[in-house]
Amino acid sequence: MTISCAVFVDGVRQGENGIDLCGLSEGFGFPGLPVTLEKMPLFLNLELDDADRGKSCRLEFHLLSPNGQALDSPNWLDFTLPADEDAVTAKLLPTLDLTFHKFGTHTLEIRREDTLLQRLRLTITQQGLRT
Structure with a gap:
């Protein structure tokens, strides 16, 4: 199993030609x-291997600070991969609770067991209040 697409979104809806990802961030x-x-919704498109079909799976989501320090991130997703031989992908929309303590670019690591599958960047900036 590999991740072919991982993006933070506001939502996902069915479009005429497949799915539409709304509010990419x-x-x-x-x-x-x-x-x-x-x-926080995260869209994942998984490319399936024959060996993975029908198996139980857990993805873990680990948030790293801008300096690479691991932050407390008790986020995971348990699911079963499709067993259908015709299914080549699986689409998931987990929601994560992420806490930020510093401004800067954070990294979200997506892991399966001890294997790193994907790294996503999410930048947190200081925004002034409008008066």
């Missing part, structure tokens, strides 16, 4: 920290 601005993004 690579960063957020906040006036201060710490801040927690609760139920």
Whole structure:
């Protein structure tokens, strides 16, 4: 199993030619920290291998600070991969709770067991309040 697409989104809807990803995001601005993004949707498209079909799977999501320090990230997703031989992909939309303590570019590592599958970047900037 490999991840062919991993992006933070506002949502996913069925379009005429497949699915439409809504509100793609690579960063957020906040006036201060710490801040927690609760139920942040993450779209994943998994490319399936024959050996994975029908198996139980757990993906773990680990948040790293801009300096590479591991942050507390108790996010995981348990699911079963499709057993159908015709299925070549699986689409998932887990929601994550992510807490940020520093401004800068954070890394979200997606792991299966001890294997790193994907790294995503999410930039947190300081945004001034409008008066």
